[in-house]
Amino acid sequence: MTTNQLVQQIKKKKSFLCIGLDVDLNKIPQHLLEEEDPIFAFNKAIIDATHHLCVAYKPNTAFYEAYGLKGWKALEKTINYLNENHPDIFTIADAKRGDIGNTSTMYAKAFFEDLAFDSVTVAPYMGKDSVEPFLAFKNKHTILLALTSNKGAFDFQTKTVDGKEVYKQVLETSKTWEHSENLMYVVGATKAEFLADIRQIIPDSFLLVPGVGAQGGNLQDVCKYGMNNQVGLLINSSRGIIYASKEDDFAQAAAAKAKELQQEMEVELHSLLV
Numbered sequence: 001m002t003t004n005q006l007v008q009q010i011k012k013k014k015s016f017l018c019i020g021l022d023v024d025l026n027k028i029p030q031h032l033l034e035e036e037d038p039i040f041a042f043n044k045a046i047i048d049a050t051h052h053l054c055v056a057y058k059p060n061t062a063f064y065e066a067y068g069l070k071g072w073k074a075l076e077k078t079i080n081y082l083n084e085n086h087p088d089i090f091t092i093a094d095a096k097r098g099d100i101g102n103t104s105t106m107y108a109k110a111f112f113e114d115l116a117f118d119s120v121t122v123a124p125y126m127g128k129d130s131v132e133p134f135l136a137f138k139n140k141h142t143i144l145l146a147l148t149s150n151k152g153a154f155d156f157q158t159k160t161v162d163g164k165e166v167y168k169q170v171l172e173t174s175k176t177w178e179h180s181e182n183l184m185y186v187v188g189a190t191k192a193e194f195l196a197d198i199r200q201i202i203p204d205s206f207l208l209v210p211g212v213g214a215q216g217g218n219l220q221d222v223c224k225y226g227m228n229n230q231v232g233l234l235i236n237s238s239r240g241i242i243y244a245s246k247e248d249d250f251a252q253a254a255a256a257k258a259k260e261l262q263q264e265m266e267v268e269l270h271s272l273l274v
């Protein structure tokens with residue numbers, strides 16, 4: 001999917017919501033555990049109930065890898081279900097990969113070719129030759145960790161090296177890499193006060209913003225400082241939506257939570273859409 005197509009979807013649905021599919025078998029309704037593939041059964045129900053309210057889904061691969069082969073198969077069934085039934089929805093493999101060049105190429109093939117995701121999250125720590133293999137894939141997006149939502153972001157990312165914060169160096173340097181037009185960035189919703197500075201460096205890039213809901217980030221603050229004239233934001237909520245209820249009504253409860261966020265987003269989009 002191109003970024004233009006993503007922007008069209010945002011305008012059509014009046015939403016820039018990304019729903020995180022972080023499936024924990026201890027948190028899903030008990031009756032689903034009797035299904036042959038409880039993880040996929042849960043995801044399918046959530047997708048069926050929420051697809052009209054969001055423009056992206058983000059399975060975090062940790063929640064699938066933790067269940068071994070069964071988990072990986074459920075991830076494959078989930079991405080295939082999305083691509084077959086909702087090809088207009090942007091898909092993100094939150095895998096936080098990155099390694100020496102030939103290994104990164106294999107990671108990119110795994111997520112862009114074998115699993116056919118639109119994008120994958122990548123850690124910038126190993127530098128240019130670890131990220132460019134992902135950027136080489138046409139119409140696929142590499143979402144680079146810039147300023148993460150957790151407390152540990154202050155351990156390295158905000159430290160000043162050679163007169164500039166490390167996260168700013170990540171943004172500036174990555175812009176010089178080959179096929180940098182395929183870059184998006186992760187900025188935590190809990191770091192909204194940094195967004196004005198971030199937009200000075202990357203005014204046009206899309207940002208994946210996790211951390212609203214369970215982590216306490218605020219949607220309005222993110223929009224105030226992070227929105228650009230093409231919206232430029234995908235705001236993620238995982239636990240706050242998918243675990244809204246553990247009862248039989250879990251999918252409807254998830255849809256209600258997604259609707260709340262979509263309505264807040266519609267208000268924020270108002271000035272851009274008129």
Ligand SMILES: O=c1ccn([C@@H]2O[C@H](COP(=O)(O)O)[C@@H](O)[C@H]2O)c(=O)[nH]1
Pocket residue numbers: 020022060094147148149150186187188210211212213214215236237238239240
């Ligand atoms: O900086 C980051 C990068 C990634 N994440 C991931 O996003 C979701 C957030 O889940 P919630 O339940 O909405 O808190 C999860 O998959 C994280 O691993 C992040 O939170 N922060």
